[in-house]
Amino acid sequence: MLSEEERAEIEEEATKYKYRKAVGPEALKIVQKNRRWISDETLKEVAAFLGMTADELDSVATCYNLIFRRPVGRHVIFICDSVSCWIMGYEDVRDYLFQRLGVSFGQTTSDGRFTLLPIACLGACDEAPAMIVDEQLYTMLDAAQIDAILERYQ
Amino acid sequence: MDKPLTQNFRIEEEPPSIQEYEKSGGYMALRKALEIPPQDVQRLVKESNLRGRGGAGFQTGMKWSFVPMGPDAPRPKYYVVNADEMEPGTFKDRYLLENDPHQIIEGAIIGAYAIEAEFSYIFLRWEYRRAARRIEKAIAEAYQRGYLGKNILKSGMNLEMHLHVSAGRYMCGEEFGLLDALEGRRAHPRAKPPFPQVCGLWGRPTVVNNVETVANIRHIIMNGPEWYRGLSLSGDGGTKLFGVSGKVRRPGLWELPMGISLEELLVEHAGGMQEGYRLKGLLPGGASTDFLTHEHLQVKLDFDSVQQIGSRLGTGTVVVLDDKTCPVGMVHNLMEFFARESCGWCTPCREGLPWIEKTMAAIENGNGKPGDIEMLEEQTRLMAPGNTFCALAPGAMEPLQSAIKHFRDDFERHISERRCPWRK
Numbered sequence: 135m136l137s138e139e140e141r142a143e144i145e146e147e148a149t150k151y152k153y154r155k156a157v158g159p160e161a162l163k164i165v166q167k168n169r170r171w172i173s174d175e176t177l178k179e180v181a182a183f184l185g186m187t188a189d190e191l192d193s194v195a196t197c198y199n200l201i202f203r204r205p206v207g208r209h210v211i212f213i214c215d216s217v218s219c220w221i222m223g224y225e226d227v228r229d230y231l232f233q234r235l236g237v238s239f240g241q242t243t244s245d246g247r248f249t250l251l252p253i254a255c256l257g258a259c260d261e262a263p264a265m266i267v268d269e270q271l272y273t274m275l276d277a278a279q280i281d282a283i284l285e286r287y288q
Numbered sequence: 289m290d291k292p293l294t295q296n297f298r299i300e301e302e303p304p305s306i307q308e309y310e311k312s313g314g315y316m317a318l319r320k321a322l323e324i325p326p327q328d329v330q331r332l333v334k335e336s337n338l339r340g341r342g343g344a345g346f347q348t349g350m351k352w353s354f355v356p357m358g359p360d361a362p363r364p365k366y367y368v369v370n371a372d373e374m375e376p377g378t379f380k381d382r383y384l385l386e387n388d389p390h391q392i393i394e395g396a397i398i399g400a401y402a403i404e405a406e407f408s409y410i411f412l413r414w415e416y417r418r419a420a421r422r423i424e425k426a427i428a429e430a431y432q433r434g435y436l437g438k439n440i441l442k443s444g445m446n447l448e449m450h451l452h453v454s455a456g457r458y459m460c461g462e463e464f465g466l467l468d469a470l471e472g473r474r475a476h477p478r479a480k481p482p483f484p485q486v487c488g489l490w491g492r493p494t495v496v497n498n499v500e501t502v503a504n505i506r507h508i509i510m511n512g513p514e515w516y517r518g519l520s521l522s523g524d525g526g527t528k529l530f531g532v533s534g535k536v537r538r539p540g541l542w543e544l545p546m547g548i549s550l551e552e553l554l555v556e557h558a559g560g561m562q563e564g565y566r567l568k569g570l571l572p573g574g575a576s577t578d579f580l581t582h583e584h585l586q587v588k589l590d591f592d593s594v595q596q597i598g599s600r601l602g603t604g605t606v607v608v609l610d611d612k613t614c615p616v617g618m619v620h621n622l623m624e625f626f627a628r629e630s631c632g633w634c635t636p637c638r639e640g641l642p643w644i645e646k647t648m649a650a651i652e653n654g655n656g657k658p659g660d661i662e663m664l665e666e667q668t669r670l671m672a673p674g675n676t677f678c679a680l681a682p683g684a685m686e687p688l689q690s691a692i693k694h695f696r697d698d699f700e701r702h703i704s705e706r707r708c709p710w711r712k
Contacts, residue, residue, distance in 0.1 A: 150450040152490050156472035159455040197474040197631075198455030200414050212415070216376035217575055218533040220621040221613050254458055254625060255376040255575075256415055259533035259605065260540050269417045 136179050140165055144183065154184055158194045162201050171202040199253070206249040207242040209287040212266045215252040218259035223276065227263050230277035234284070247287070290519055291543040292507040293500070293527060297387040303422055306429035309390040315435055317506035321398045322443040327357065329402040333505065335513035337525035341380075342370055342461075342498030343573065343602045344679075345524075345591035354485035355403040355493045364407055366494040367400035368470070369502050371412040371419070372454055372461040376575035376625055377607035380529040381499035383541055385412070385419035388503070389426035393449070395505035397435060400447050403485075403495050408449040411466050414456055424451050458629035462678050463496045465631065476633045477678035500529055522547030522590040530589065532558035534608030535565045541605075547593070551585040553606065565610040569694055573602020575622050576683030578690035579609070599690070614710035615695040616702050619688055620648040626684035636671050637681035643667070644688065656703035665692055 136144075143164045148157040161180050162172055169176060172195055174188075181191040195201045213231065215224055231250060235243050242249040258264035261273035272283055296304050296312060304312065321329050334349025356362060369392060373381040384392060392410070400408045410427075412420055427449055430436045438446050457475050459465035465475035467489050488494025504526055508516045517525045524546045530553050531541040537559030544553070550572065554560065561567055569579045572589070578599035580587070587597050594601040609618055627641035644667055650656050668689035671681040692699060701709055 150452075151470075151472070153471070156470065158472040159469070160453070163453075163455060193474055194472060198457055198469075200454075200456035215621070216625055217571075217607055217618065217621050218377050221534050221607070221609070221618065253415065253456075254374050254629060255378065257373055257379040257382040259377050259379045259607070260531060262533060262539075266415060266417075271415075271417070 136165070136183055137168070140168065141183065144180075155186060158184060158186065158191055159198055159201065162191070162195055166202060170208075171205045177203075205242070207246050209247060209268050210249045210251060212251050212253035212256075214254070214256040214258070214262070214264045216255035216259075218255075219263040222262035224263045226277055227265070227275050227280065230280055234280060248284070289545070291527060292511075292519075293384065293391070293503050293529065294387075294543040296391065297383070299387060303387050303389055303426075306390060306426070306433055309388075310433075313510070314390055315394055315433075317509040318394050318397055318401075318435060319441060321401055321509050322441060322445060326402050326404055329398060329509065332513050333402070333508055336504075336508040336516040337513075337523065338501065338504050338508060338516070339524050339591055340498055341500035341504075341528070341603070343375065343576070343600070345601060348497065348501055348504075351485065351497075352399075352403055352495060354483060355495060356486065357404060361404065362492055364492055365403055365405040366489045366492060367396060367403060367405040367408045368466065368489065368494060368496045369396050369408070369410040369499060370461060370463075370466060370496050371410055371416070371423075371499045372466060373416075373499070374413055374458045374461050374629075375603055375605075376622070377533060377571060378531070378574045378603040378605045379533070380531055380541060380603060380605055382416055382419060383529070384499050384503050385416060386422055389419075389422045390430070391503050391506065392423070392499060393426055393430050394435070395502035396449065397430075397440070397447060398505050398509055399495065399497060399502060401445055403493070405493075405495070406446055406448065408447055409452045409470060410449070411452050411454060411460065411470060413454050413460070420451065420453055427451060457631070458625075459631045459678075459680070462680065465678070466496060467494065474631070476631055477680075479677070520546040520590070522588055523592065524590045528589070528604050530557070531605035532608060533605070534570075535562045535610045535613075536560065536608055537562055547588045547590045549585070550580070550587050550589055550606075553589065554585070554608070558606075558608075561608075561610060565612060567608065568611045568613070568615065569609040569691075571602075571607040571609075571687060572599050573604050574607070575625060576600075576679075576686055577602040578686045579694050580690075581694050600686070612710070614652070614708055615691055615698050616648065616652050617708065617710065619691045620645070620652045622687050623648050623684065626680065630680060634677040634681075636676050640667055640671050641681060641684060644684075651699060651702045652708055654702065654705075654707040656699075656706075658703060660703060661692060661696070661699050664688060668692075 338348045339345040459475040464478040623645040627645040632638040668685040673682040
């Protein structure tokens with residue numbers, strides 16, 4: 135069930151748009167903040183709350199990269215795989231993360247701590263390579279720094 | 289040298305509060321704009337020769353002039369700031385959003401006034417977390433001081449402004465894709481005409497302007513079109529945020545006159561190549577521009593000059609390819625991006641880009657076949673402008689077709705040696 139707080143936050147967001155439907159992606163983000171991902175059940179609840187069919191909302195949910203339709207770990211690592219980061223050593227950082235976490239892209243560590251995902255240009259090209267963990271941007275990465283960064287996220 | 293766009297920057301610190309911004313002349317341009325009719329604001333921007341900084345370089349004043357005006361115009365009208373900067377290699381708008389949010393908000397209010405819009409959205413990509421916090425705070429401050437809301441500065445103008453944070457997709461940077469996303473739908477391009485200025489958000493007249501474009505507006509109103517044109521070394525008005533990334537000594541971002549030479553940007557500002565590396569090529573303005581090489585270093589960086597030598601200024605952020613990085617690998621990386629971000633709306637892009645990506649991967653990994661290069665060349669023609677719904681696939685073809693032209697030997701070596709010569 136959607137919580138009172140979730141309903142209130144979605145209602146508040148809905149006032150910014152001409153039609154209630156427009157709040158779909160934001161409503162999913164609001165709910166995802168609390169539940170980490172959008173299950174079929176959650177999707178149906180949000181759709182009903184917005185007066186949409188579940189299919190209609192799912193077509194939105196599956197379009198956007200940052201709506202998770204599968205469970206993710208406690209922390210999500212987005213590593214920038216775009217061109218400047220690629221030139222500046224993205225593959226080394228990626229391979230180190232694969233090895234260190236024992237997962238590949240789209241996977242979650244067995245302890246549920248991290249999910250690793252690629253992401254398009256983080257706009258930190260002048261300080262490449264870059265990644266975001268949860269909401270924190272890290273730049274000028276090399277493999278040696280990764281251990282220290284991961285330590286901060288339990 | 290005047291650097292209007294970055295004059296308030298103090299990197300590593302909080303951006304100017306509204307009081308500090310006002311002290312440095314902030315919101316004076318808005319006051320000035322409100323004293324003249326909206327059409328005159330449009331005229332000033334047209335005369336300034338400001339060209340859109342999102343990559344396409346369309347005349348901003350001209351774009352505004354297509355909006356139906358006056359009491360009979362359809363309403364409400366919308367003014368949207370495109371802050372969905374996702375073009376690989378591009379990082380200029382982040383600096384503007386983080387370091388001087390009020391400059392964007394003031395520009396957006398003036399832009400909204402110029403087209404008589406009642407609503408404004410700043411469409412920001414989710415990943416710019418710091419920018420989101422700062423813009424949100426700045427919007428609240430602007431409401432408190434009466435620059436937003438009802439009867440702004442007793443002028444009779446009403447404007448409601450909201451920050452919209454995207455759920456992530458390159459297509460959201462495309463004009464109609466962005467409007468779809470704002471309407472809560474999948475981000476898809478739409479057939480034109482009608483253009484958004486006539487039939488945009490929820491079917492109403494809408495202008496979408498890039499962040500850097502918007503940042504210029506207050507300075508044009510404050511100082512006049514003649515001053516603005518005088519900032520430039522070429523026919524396109526103003527300064528430009530230029531950036532350089534890759535293996536140069538000082539990667540970074542600089543506000544410089546439009547029309548400075550590519551060589552000056554690379555050598556004087558970015559410090560030239562790092563020790564042990566040589567320049568092999570570069571993308572002048574992000575992932576969807578054509579490669580340039582040594583022979584082009586004297587080109588003036590403005591929209592027309594770069595176009596004349598077969599590329600595009602794009603976002604003005606240069607990505608440097610050095611001689612120790614594989615050009616095939618670099619183009620493969622670009623094709624992976626475009627294939628992943630294709631919205632799938634039209635067949636050439638949905639089917640063509642993954643095919644190209646797989647072919648590029650095969651060549652890079654030593655599994656390329658004779659004829660692959662010709663097939664790639666054919667694809668660049670099939671996905672040329674006019675053959676797809678929007679500019680995503682044609683944009684993707686720019687680095688590919690120019691890489692085949694400038695680095696054909698490297699493609700051929702991969703195929704004949706059955707390996708990537710750059711990888712051990």
